[in-house]
Amino acid sequence: MKLREYNSENTVSIRGGGVKTPSLSINQKAGLFSLNKEACALIGLTNEDKVIILQDEEETENWYLEKVKGNGFILREKENVSSGLLFNNTALVRSIAASVNFTDNGGRMLIAGSPTDLGKRKLWGLLTTGLRNK
Numbered sequence: 001m002k003l004r005e006y007n008s009e010n011t012v013s014i015r016g017g018g019v020k021t022p023s024l025s026i027n028q029k030a031g032l033f034s035l036n037k038e039a040c041a042l043i044g045l046t047n048e049d050k051v052i053i054l055q056d057e058e059e060t061e062n063w064y065l066e067k068v069k070g071n072g073f074i075l076r077e078k079e080n081v082s083s084g085l086l087f088n089n090t091a092l093v094r095s096i097a098a099s100v101n102f103t104d105n106g107g108r109m110l111i112a113g114s115p116t117d118l119g120k121r122k123l124w125g126l127l128t129t130g131l132r133n134k
Contacts, residue, residue: 020036020037020038021038021110022036022038022039022041022042022043022110022111022113023035023036023038023039023108023109023110023111023130024036024039024065024108024109024111024126025106025107025108025109026093026096026097026106026107026108026109026131027093027105027106028090028093028094028097028104028105028106029105030088030090031088031089031090031091031092031093031094032086032087032088032093033073033086033087033088033089033092033093034078034084034085034086035075035084035085035086036083036084037083037084039084039111040084040085042111042113042124043065043067043111043124044067045067045075045085046075046085047075047076047077047085048074048075048076049067049074049075049085050067050068050069050070050071050072050073050074050075051065051066051067051068051072051073051075051087052065052066052068052071052072052073053065053066053073053092053096053126054066054123055095055096055099060099061099061100061128062125062128063096063099063109063125063126063128064116064123064124064125064126065111065123065124065126066121066122066123066124067122073087073089074087075087096126096128096131097131099128100128100131101133102128102131102132102133103133104131104132104133104134107130107131107132108130108131109126109127109128109130109131110126110127110130111124111125111126111127112124112125112126112127
């Protein structure tokens, strides 16, 4: 017998109350990127930090997030909410969606639990498989 275990650490709750997984949500209409508080804690992001998004040109469905000090998207806190950080860029949201044929308005990508090291850079994988059309 081969058993697969489901528990509070490996099974994300659909409704609140469960263990939350680091993720990045997108909204194509508003061009909104929203990092949940677990993602911010994992990557070490705070209000007014900067991030860039990178795409693998050879495997175009592979995307990464990197915290930077220079030219990047400035993160801001969501008004009246103390969890997570936001930035906007409609063209970028649509590029990510197009790379995986995602046509719905909004979706969520999990963030890899550990970074990919590229020299001194730390790239956090965005799991685009979470972007599924309804």
